[in-house]
Amino acid sequence: MKLSLGPLLYYWPRQSVLDFYAGIADSTADIVHLGETVCSRRHELRLDDWLEVAAMLADAGKEAVLSTQSLIESESDLKTLRRLCTQTRFRVEANDMGAVRLLAEAGRRDWIAGPTLNIFNPHTLDLMVQSGATRWVVPPEMSGTQLDEIRNALPGALEAEVFAYGRLPLAHSARCFTARHYNLQKDTCEFRCLGISDGLSLSTREGEPFLTLNGVQTQSARVHNLLADLPALANSAEVLRISPQGSHTREIVELFRTALDARQTPKAAFDASLPLMPDAPCNGFWHGKPGVDQLVSA
Amino acid sequence: MNSSQQIELVCPAGSLPALKTAIDHGANCVYLGFKDATNARNFTGLNFDPRQMRDGIAYAHQRGGKVLLALNTYPQAGNWSSWTAAVDRAAEMGIDAVILADPGLMAYAAKTHPQLRLHLSVQGSATSYEAINFYHERFGIQRAVLPRVLSLPQVEQVIANTAVEIEVFGFGGLCVMVEGRCALSAYATGESPNCNGACSPGKHVRWEQTPKGMETRLNGILIDRFADGERAGYPTLCKGRFEVNDETYYAIEEPTSLNTLELLPELARIGVRAIKIEGRQRSPAYVAQVTKVWRAALDQVMRAPDDFKALPAWMADLNKVSEGQSHTLGAYYRPWK
Secondary structure, three states: OEEEEOOOOOOOOHHHHHHHHHHHHOOOOOEEEEOOOOOOOOOOOOHHHHHHHHHHHHHOOOEEEEEOOOOOOOHHHHHHHHHHHHOOOOEEEEOOHHHHHHHHHOOOOOEEEOHHHOOOOHHHHHHHHHOOEEEEEOOOOOOHHHHHHHHHHOOOOOEEEEEEEEEEEEEEEOOOHHHHHOOOOHHHOOOOOOOOOOOEEEEOOOOOEEEEEEOOEEEEEEEEEOHHHHHHHHHHOOEEEEOOOOOOHHHHHHHHHHHHOOOOOHHHHHHHHHHHOOOOEEOOHHHOOOOOOOOOOO | OOOOOOOEEEEEOOOHHHHHHHHHOOOOEEEEOEOOOOOOOOOOOOOEOHHHHHHHHHHHHHOOOEEEEEEOOOOOOOOHHHHHHHHHHHHHHOOOEEEEOOHHHHHHHHHHOOOOOEEEOHHHOOOOHHHHHHHHHHHOOOEEEOOOOOOHHHHHHHHHOOOOEEEEEEEEEOOOEEEEEEOHHHHHHOOOHHHHOOOOOHHHEEEEEEOOEEEEEEOOEEEEEEOOOOOOOOOOHHHOOEEEOOEEEOOOOOOOEEEOHHHHHHHHHHOOOEEEEOOOOOOHHHHHHHHHHHHHHHHHHHHOHHHOOOOHHHHHHHHHOOHHHOEEOHHHOHHHO
């Protein structure tokens, strides 16, 4: 079982990003996804910077993957996308069908089908395999049972990667909810999301944390945490994704590693993760329930 | 504007009476769904059984209208055959096009029914010509419905770079998230637009009068609270009032409708081929009102695009049936973002 670090979904200052990945270089993560996937206005690191970080991580023995932006709107978004899809050094995670088209055109047979491609059945997954996908990041809302049904229909077709830790990316919009909060327009947002390391917390009028505003992305408030579900996961997926949070991401990676190596039980690792999380845990999606639910694992 | 390119008016038909109303008031096309999870408006009391669909197609065809079938949710491994059966049934009935989101289902439809016209649903989340051309090359789609996230110049850019006809949303409930990319409802209730065809489904809704006011909840989660005399809205979770940094407001979107009537000459100029009216869950009276206004507006823009003016009476009629009696240009208008 491999551990992967998902793309950084927040907008951190340049030096924080570089320090973070320097720390990841000597972590036990196997795969690291890089690049700006949320908002094209975020420029602390440009594509060339990401390529440098990717090279550094590759030298440290990691598999570096470049992730494409989830929501493509402008011609300049397409320009960046084309550069990502035509570079040949690193594998690419395709997060929309435009990327799939460009990767197929470039003759790539090694790309990763990202979580926003909406692959919910074996027929669509097979189309992606025929187009050159060799790994598939399962949509976070898919249950373990649904995943098993797809894998049984297409045994051994490709590696499956499951979102195992982090605030759930739930929605994308043309609107920036962070800018809206500060009464700013998206085009003149003053980069207010810069440095909000875990997003802006949105609560109900009863003060119950519900969602997280991260620019044009909306996330869960709760932290999806499948540490206690590891035994079932091991039969369903080859790769577990940990989504970087504002703090303790490396410790979380190591907790997954110790549990996978049976140096502690999944339940003990889950308990140890609780004080490291920015909010309460949830795992409902994996169990076919509302995502917000936290179910005790057998 | 290229006068040879007419803009089709695509109206919602949640029921047979709504379909007849839309056709009678000048819709070029109606779109509808079966009574199950194969379409994104899987609500109780809505949609068509096969017999109603047959009647609806006959009614529309006799009057020169077209019928489009939305099969725009994502089938799963365990229920795949329900979606393929729906495609087969639609093809047999002589439907004018099927509106699909799932590539696997498109491949099935293109192979099994090569004569069947395919439209890419807004649920397919294709926002660029690269994505739209992917579906065109692989499955021969002839039309794509754009998610409500692009500005007018961005829509123009898409149209300029694809052979696929482009349909845009013109009026109705405003989905503020990229369609097909929203799991908020699944997070709160376990049912999603993608997989179950429902957003904020009614069976999870609760209204409760409390000393603090009327509270609306979705699966127990407080979506909004209304003062006495304030009209309590349906708890669609992205249109509730929440707290961010101790401020309570519509943090995601106000309850309001999209209305692009005043953009019609621009939409025509850039080559939009069809305008979609949202609202399969609304009454035939809504369909009649909205279709009538949009038919008149489209006729005028086709006749004299340079002289087009969105008449105050049209806007007033549309505002009457808008959510919160207000409207927005949404993402077409850049500052909205």
